[in-house]
Amino acid sequence: SRQIVLASRPSGRPVPDNFRLEEVPVPRAPAGGLLLRVLYLSLDPYMRGRMDAAKSYAAAVEVGHVMVGESVSEVVESNHADYKVGDIVLAHTGWRDYAPSDGTRLRKLDPSLAPLTTGLGVLGMPGFTAWSGLHLIGKPKAGETVVVAAASGPVGSLVGQLAQMVGARAVGIAGGAKKCEYVKDELGFDAVIDHRSSDFADALAAACPRGIDVYFENVGGAIWDAVLPLLNTFARVPVCGLIAQYNGPSGNTAQDRLPRTMREILSKSLTLRGFINYEFADEHYPAFLDAVSKGIADGRIRYREDITDGLENAPAAFMGMLDGKNFGKAIVRVGG
Ligand code: NDP
Structure with a gap:
């Protein structure tokens, strides 16, 4: 063995x-x-x-x-x-x-x-993370804009699809043309931006003409820099993951973003709420399994x-x- x-x-x-x-x-x-x-x-x-x-x-x-x-x-x-x-x-x-x-x-x-x-994946821990972070913290409403990075992965892909199921606009961020194509064409997100492109921040702003109401944070670092100025008053930010900094400070992850972040939290009445999925599991796992299994069965969730x-x-x-x-x-x- x-x-x-x-x-x-x-x-x-x-x-x-x-x-x-x-x-x-x-x-x-x-x-x-x-x-x-x-x-x-x-x-x-x-x-x-x-x-x-x-x-x-x-x-x-x-x-x-x-x-x-x-x-x-x-x-x-x-x-x-x-x-x-x-x-x-x-x-x-x-x-x-x-x-x-x-x-x-x-x-x-x-x-x-x-x-x-x-x-x-989709019916396990990452799926539940997407479902609980989005519905219990992000709480998107019809017509709002929801942004999520790592959008082709198990968490991000479900966040965007669930957002669309409540009538919100889903904007994905992913690395490279192949992933972006998948997120837009196969998952059906309303827009997708390649975070490796040189005009990433401008492209994200253009894809969010009415600002961002829910930013589901999977990454941190440079993506947070681009998102922060686009957040609307009363925007909600479920802080789910910070993968850009898991390998420790390097490049621009070492920057001190706190003063700018705090100023925006104050002036735009933002809600940032971290979570680890299992805090919600006892109460909500059955509802997640039921909703997402049905979505897979009827083809709305890929x-x-x-x-x-x-x-x-x-x-x-x-x-x-x-x-x-x-x-x-x-x-x-x-x-x-
Ligand atoms: P993924 O399968 O999506 O894999 C991680 C992806 O992150 C990579 O494929 C890559 O996608 C992206 N990525 C890595 N580094 C960077 C970077 N520097 N900038 C931008 N994107 C980057 O993972 P999961 O869906 O499983 O997890 C997504 C996030 O959710 C992670 O941060 C994870 O830690 C978090 N998480 C949190 C949980 C919780 O309970 N709070 C539970 C489960 C996951 P690309 O090529 O598109 O950039």
Whole structure:
């Protein structure tokens, strides 16, 4: 059985040496617990934060320990009354082939309802993040303008589509022509801007002639600079992610934006509200699943997945995602 551990902590961008692939004996199911075989592993931007020593909203991965992560897994041994061999579950297994489980923090998936991989993306944590941040914090109304970056990814793509479902205008920001084309033509956003183009800020302003009412913050840095002057009075900003600064200060992410940001918060009565999706899960997960499953079934919601083959390729796919090389929800096929 293979596992990928944190070999050393990155300084700045992660490099291959920060990861190590190890061979270990297949673990046993604990008394009262289960043995899981990982089918699909999710790669998510938050994992970059876990590689640092500093405690964020969750504990760091220790050097030498298995990288954390959610997966779609199959129960291959069960000493637990609620699970039988062959059940498919969402689990916090980490980056490995097999994982023991005590039976907590698992969610059963029904393979007949949707492709299994959707449990890691549009119908899983990223989808719920989009749904909860937009509806519970952003609260867009018909006719308003909603802007979101990383617009071809699992969070951003759903934010824009949900915004349109309440009658708002969706403006996406994405990196490169291929992603922009997808966001505009296949997801149907009202407009899309390439953040790598030299006239990015002007193009964003032109795409938002009536300003911005909801900015769903996924990135920070240069994108925030372009958005801030366009925010309307009483605009709402769900602060979901700051991927431009996850690798630490570099280039223009090191700038001090606080004075300008505070002035705009005051003078335009802005609401900035950070959130971690699970604060809303107990109360709202069923409503999200119901709404988004229906949207997928009737074709109003589309999604895209970027599946890499083989656990050994997880580090490269993960490092690529932080650089925008993924095109859709980043997933690794481990045993699926
Ligand atoms: P994505 O699959 O969209 O991957 C990240 C994308 O971010 C890249 O593909 C790239 O897209 C974009 N990106 C990376 N660096 C930059 C940069 N410097 N400037 C602009 N864009 C950049 O990820 P997710 O949909 O899973 O996550 C999106 C955001 O949501 C992340 O910030 C993540 O941390 C956050 N998040 C927060 C949660 C919460 O509970 N608060 C839960 C889940 C996610 P492109 O090529 O288009 O630039």
